[in-house]
Amino acid sequence: MNTIENLTEYLKNSVSPFHMVGHSIDLLDQAGFIPLSSKESWTLEKGKGYYCRTFSGELFAFKIGRDADLSKGVHIGGAHTDWPCLRVKPNGTFNKKGYLQINAEIYGGPILSTFFDRPLSIAGRLALKSKDLLNPDVVYVDLKKPVLTIPNLAIHMSRSEENAGGLDKQTHLMPLCAMVNETLNQDDYLLRYIAGSTGVKYEDILDFELYIYNPEEPQLVGLNGEFLSSPRLDNATSACALIYGLMDSSPSDRISLAALFDNEEIGSRTKQGADSQMLSIILEKIWASLGRDRISFLSDIQGSMILSVDVGHGFHPNYPASYDITTYPKLGSGFVIKMDSNQKYTWDCEAVGGLMNLCQTFGIPYQRCVKRTGQAGGGTIGSPLSAQVPVKTVDIGVPLLAMHSARELMGTADQISLTDAVTRFFTA
Incomplete structure (x- = not known):
């Protein structure tokens, strides 16, 4: 498959942060x-690729070059797995006049x-009873x-x-799911429905994290198919570029790592x-498994660089007053390097210059x-990442219209262009 086919498949499968990681x-x-x-402790070998799922919505994957010189640090690409949406509250169903x-x-x-007037679905995870009392079994759900x-x-x-008061977020955002009749058991009907659809016992469900998502599929748009319209472009585009970029890369003398985080x-x-601190923990475990002590790790890591990969605001021709007068990205002209003097987007001229040199x-x-x-x-993961692992960091991503729609x-x-740059x- 080509890059857009890969992205389309990735979007279809990324109906929750947990499913994106899966x-x-x-x-x-x-x-x-x-x-x-x-x-567990790790025994790693140069020339191989590894991954570690630390939490359901978080993933670290990395390749170790055959001639990896740890003193050169690591090239890190980070993205997030979540997106703005609606989530189901506890005691999630109620009856109002049928x-x-x-x-x-x-x-x-x-x-x-x-989110109004659209078909919507539900995905996420369930925590189920287990013999290990404080560690319930976890089942992933997608209706x-x-x-x-x-x-x-x-x-x-x-x-x-x-x-006249406008949208009331508590009362106006309650989705319809059924009409009540004599045969409908209203008591926890949603969880009973999900249990039946998932093949688990309703009585075993302890808790849940359920996302309400748009199940409409990605679609090419435009006279020449130059646009892609889809749910969850923010930020599946970035995660997809990192995973495929890492798989297609061939680091020889360093380590390359893709990190997907939840809750951005x-x-x-x-x-x-x-x-x-999870990224630092993962990095230190890698260094320790390859025979380097903590002091060496703290020195080696200074040769590293981070790409914080998240979508940017593309120029909207109907709202030109919302953009800078000289520096505005257009859709279809390449990925964006995001810059902000107040460091909402993380950058410095040395790091940006290096990335520009690579692209040129x-x-x-x-x-x-x-x-x-x-x-x-808005912000990205760039600032917290560069604060936790203080190395050169640049914010990049594809420009979007209708971000958070x-x-x-x-x-x-x-x-x-983004996938090529990451690779x-x-x-x-």
Whole structure:
């Protein structure tokens, strides 16, 4: 398959952070990478690839060059596995005048209006009873079909004064899932339905993390198919580029590592987020398994570099006043190097210059991007990553339109340039 076909398949399979990691592992297994446990000591060999799933939504995969010189450090690419959406609350179903509804809460900062009037599905994981009391069994869930929808209020009614307050996030975002009748058991109906669909006993379910997602498939758009419209482009585009870039890379004298973190959309400050010590722990375990002590590790790591890979804001021709007057990325013109003097995007001229040199050497299209002065633009994992592992870091990604929508838009050429840049970075 080509780069866009790979991305399309990746998007279809990435219906929750847990499923994105699971699909990445399937790809790594096919490529001959060796699984590791974070709970065990490692015996690693040069010339081989490995991966470690530390938490359900977090993954580290790396290749050790045949002639790896640890004093040169490691080339790291990081991305996140989550996206803004709705999630099911505990006690997730309730009856309102014969309509069975889901009690949902907002995760991150989605464009809420885009989740209305769409077919929606549910994916995530269940914690099940086990003999190991504090370590329940975990089962991953994907209903795959549209089971929910959030209808809009008709325009004739929404003009009324009683609706002048706008969207109420508690009452207006409750998806419909069924109509109540005499044969319908309303008590935990959603979990009973999921248990039956998943092949587990309802009585064994202890807890859950369930995401409400858009099951519509990616689709090429445009007279020449130059755009890709899809849910979850933020940030499956980046994770896909890192996994395929690592698999296709050929590092000879260094280590290359792809890191996928959860919870970027809510600040990254969790055990499975980029603002934790897990990356440092993984790196130190690699160094120790190859015979280097901690002092050597702390010295060697200074030769490293990080690419924080996350989507950027593409220029929207209908809203030109929202962008910088000279430096704005267009869809289809290459991936973006994101720069911000306040370090919401992480960069410095030495790190950016090195990446530009690599791209120019191999003819890889890229653009630079800065925000309009005074305009908020969001953050990435770059700042917490570079604080936890203080080495040169650059924020890059594909430019998007409709970022944080239930369905976003990108240029297909930009995914190709991003994947090429990541592959060359991992090989350099």
